[in-house]
Amino acid sequence: MARKASTASSSSIPSIANVAALAGVSSATVSRVLSGKRVKDDDIDRRVREAAQQLHYEVNHAARALRSDAANAVGLITPDAGDPFVAGIINELDPLLCAKSTQLLLGIGSTAESMEWQITAMAARQVDGLIIAATPSLDLAEVLERHAQRIPIVQIGGAQRLFCTSMIGVDSAASMTATLRHLADSGARSAAFIDDGHRAGAYLTNGGGAFDAGALSAAFTAQTSDFGIFTRPEWNIVDRGKARSTMTGTPAMRIGFDHAMRLFDDEANDITTTTEDADGFRQRPEALICTNDAIALGAMYALHTLGLRIPQDVRIVSHGDAPLAVAAMPQLTSQQPPIRQIATEAMRLMAANRDCPSHVFLPSRLVVRESTRQIR
Amino acid sequence: MARKASTASSSSIPSIANVAALAGVSSATVSRVLSGKRVKDDDIDRRVREAAQQLHYEVNHAARALRSDAANAVGLITPDAGDPFVAGIINELDPLLCAKSTQLLLGIGSTAESMEWQITAMAARQVDGLIIAATPSLDLAEVLERHAQRIPIVQIGGAQRLFCTSMIGVDSAASMTATLRHLADSGARSAAFIDDGHRAGAYLTNGGGAFDAGALSAAFTAQTSDFGIFTRPEWNIVDRGKARSTMTGTPAMRIGFDHAMRLFDDEANDITTTTEDADGFRQRPEALICTNDAIALGAMYALHTLGLRIPQDVRIVSHGDAPLAVAAMPQLTSQQPPIRQIATEAMRLMAANRDCPSHVFLPSRLVVRESTRQIR
DNA sequence: TTGTAAGCGTTATCAC
DNA sequence: GTGATAACGCTTACAA
Numbered sequence A, B: 001m002a003r004k005a006s007t008a009s010s011s012s013i014p015s016i017a018n019v020a021a022l023a024g025v026s027s028a029t030v031s032r033v034l035s036g037k038r039v040k041d042d043d044i045d046r047r048v049r050e051a052a053q054q055l056h057y058e059v060n061h062a063a064r065a066l067r068s069d070a071a072n073a074v075g076l077i078t079p080d081a082g083d084p085f086v087a088g089i090i091n092e093l094d095p096l097l098c099a100k101s102t103q104l105l106l107g108i109g110s111t112a113e114s115m116e117w118q119i120t121a122m123a124a125r126q127v128d129g130l131i132i133a134a135t136p137s138l139d140l141a142e143v144l145e146r147h148a149q150r151i152p153i154v155q156i157g158g159a160q161r162l163f164c165t166s167m168i169g170v171d172s173a174a175s176m177t178a179t180l181r182h183l184a185d186s187g188a189r190s191a192a193f194i195d196d197g198h199r200a201g202a203y204l205t206n207g208g209g210a211f212d213a214g215a216l217s218a219a220f221t222a223q224t225s226d227f228g229i230f231t232r233p234e235w236n237i238v239d240r241g242k243a244r245s246t247m248t249g250t251p252a253m254r255i256g257f258d259h260a261m262r263l264f265d266d267e268a269n270d271i272t273t274t275t276e277d278a279d280g281f282r283q284r285p286e287a288l289i290c291t292n293d294a295i296a297l298g299a300m301y302a303l304h305t306l307g308l309r310i311p312q313d314v315r316i317v318s319h320g321d322a323p324l325a326v327a328a329m330p331q332l333t334s335q336q337p338p339i340r341q342i343a344t345e346a347m348r349l350m351a352a353n354r355d356c357p358s359h360v361f362l363p364s365r366l367v368v369r370e371s372t373r374q375i376r
Numbered sequence C: 001t002t003g004t005a006a007g008c009g010t011t012a013t014c015a016c
Numbered sequence D: 001g002t003g004a005t006a007a008c009g010c011t012t013a014c015a016a
Helices: A002-007 A016-023 A027-034 A043-054 A061-068 A084-099 A112-124 A141-148 A172-185 A213-227 A251-265 A271-276 A293-305 A323-327 A339-351 B002-007 B016-023 B027-034 B043-054 B061-068 B084-099 B112-124 B141-148 B172-185 B213-227 B251-265 B293-305 B323-327 B339-351
Strands: A073-078 A103-108 A129-132 A153-156 A166-170 A192-194 A287-290 A315-319 A333-336 A359-362 A365-367 B073-078 B103-108 B129-132 B153-156 B166-170 B192-194 B287-290 B315-319 B333-336 B359-362 B365-367
Touching: A016 A027, A016 A043, A027 A043, A061 B061, A073 A084, A073 A112, A084 A103, A084 A339, A084 B103, A084 B112, A103 A112, A103 B084, A112 A129, A112 A141, A112 B084, A129 A339, A141 A153, A153 A339, A166 A172, A166 A339, A172 A213, A172 A287, A172 A315, A172 A333, A172 A365, A192 A213, A192 A251, A192 A293, A251 A287, A251 A293, A287 A293, A293 A315, A293 A323, A293 B323, A323 B323, A339 A359, B016 B027, B016 B043, B027 B043, B073 B084, B073 B112, B084 B103, B084 B339, B103 B112, B112 B129, B112 B141, B129 B339, B141 B153, B153 B339, B166 B172, B166 B339, B172 B213, B172 B287, B172 B315, B172 B333, B172 B365, B192 B213, B192 B251, B192 B293, B251 B287, B251 B293, B287 B293, B293 B315, B293 B323, B339 B359
Parallel strands: A073 A103, A073 A129, A129 A153, A153 A166, A166 A359, A192 A287, A287 A315, A315 A333, B073 B103, B073 B129, B129 B153, B153 B166, B166 B359, B192 B287, B287 B315, B315 B333
Antiparallel strands: A103 B103, A333 A365, B333 B365
């Protein structure tokens, strides 16, 4: 005991005992002061803090976690750290975590197995909460249910709807309403909806991560007529069969390219004249709604190849508002997920009692850029 | 004691004692078997493993870290999780870490202060190693030196060169040699070099993260004549003064736009005819080398605006090979950092003795795309 | 309000 | 090679 207090300053990491000795109090008091369990701002308080600072004391998290089974860490599991939505969440989450001196454990998992492995590993580390930004197509219900008893789990981006986990997603119906209203206002009379079929494990960086493509599709179908926008079922079906793509790029870009080619290139070559007909907008859509930015980019490529102009001939709205949206030429109008709010909600839901998980849907914001600039 | 062994299976997390009781050995033996400190593959080994599996036993990392001061965790600190280079590193690093059942702690820090805060926090968690992918302009020498005594630190992307930390970067001279040779082969007779001045805290997602812009610049100046490529000092200087940008987009894109505008728009309007003169390539560069993809994209925007064609009038090579490079129209030839090798090296250097840090420079790979397609 | 002391689950050290 | 036992640094009853 005496050894510790005296020898401490030499080289080893100072412990709470060293601080206690220097401040002339017991280690219990130091613990109470430093963890805020002591209210008064008196001489003892001051002495302890000074001693801690002087010794460069930092609490040993392993010991704290062991004793009080709160790890002061939360886990985030995602298939791809490079997805701009996930990256945005991480960037927003970090300051919130720092403020609570909580660490972020990151795990990458793209398959159901690796995802399960990650979840188990995080659970073994006794994280205080788990955020999962998964590919929607993965079936993790069983794993999640098993662990949700012990740790609060928050799913981001609306993967699966379970009663044991919380969920944060985007209000797809509201997003679609805003999109369709904007398109109608900008003069579009018809629209097609392009999705890439939520392919699991695909290289992301697409930007659509926050959105539930299925829900968007349903909202599109339900709402088009409300805004006087014409569509055809066959415009909105992903044609996976023929990969006619001469295009290089990510899978999502190729899908956008192929889909646009199919819509605009199949029969007539003199499209520009066709669309000037009174009923031209029934033959070819005047707008494209893409579930992520990469699809939109691929479609733009196709339109460019075909000599169609954006937005004069075809307007485009994408979802995600990734950096890609700004990099495009012309820049893309895009639905921007409320990243900061999502991060804040995730923190709230993890802190809330895990016995009452809730499913939260936040509205996205339409960022209008050149790809839907009004012409008239 | 008896309580634990008997009551364990009910609901609480099983501990090593439960496993020991079930296997009929001491907890010390269980520890040795499970942590691989025991070689034999006999009956005891089998019984212990079976018991562990049956009870769903997972080692308590907090306790392990407390006792053996190995946290089984490494920290990664970066200013922006969304930077594609950093994201790539994380994606590659994760499986390597999982194989060693080590966790990744992620910290975001864009200013010197927050960076220092993160480093201190990670050190307090006793991570086994620290990877820092910092903005080069931040001065972290002092903090790094302080902590390098205790934990091995690996800097990625060549931030500062210290004798106490390891460093992994790209061999700029080799990259530039490959770039210039390729440009010469593709018919370019002159080139300009565009950098965005490594602005700290700028929104990244640019792709240049792995490269040392200063070293690239030096290599460009030193090597152009070797490949018979003409350049002018004034072509290669960032003009920060006039922000004439009518362009929206990230700062890096605007810098690329402005720089290209300055190079190609200032005096003559009939550039295409000028460049067809015998000495036209001395008036305007026939190629642009950009230190990241976003700059290149901005420059492409400018060239497009001016009616210049890529690659016929101007060839472009960028650094980083971010998703942006593929999204561009035409797609960008880009220097691709060896992400997987960098991740592997980082693991090696962290495992190596911290007393002998080394500075490693790996070659990048030139991915040729449309922006330098040969014309002739 | 403060000090004392008993753990938290693991690994390292020591006898055997 | 195995088992008992003592730490690791912290928090928290409980006693003062």
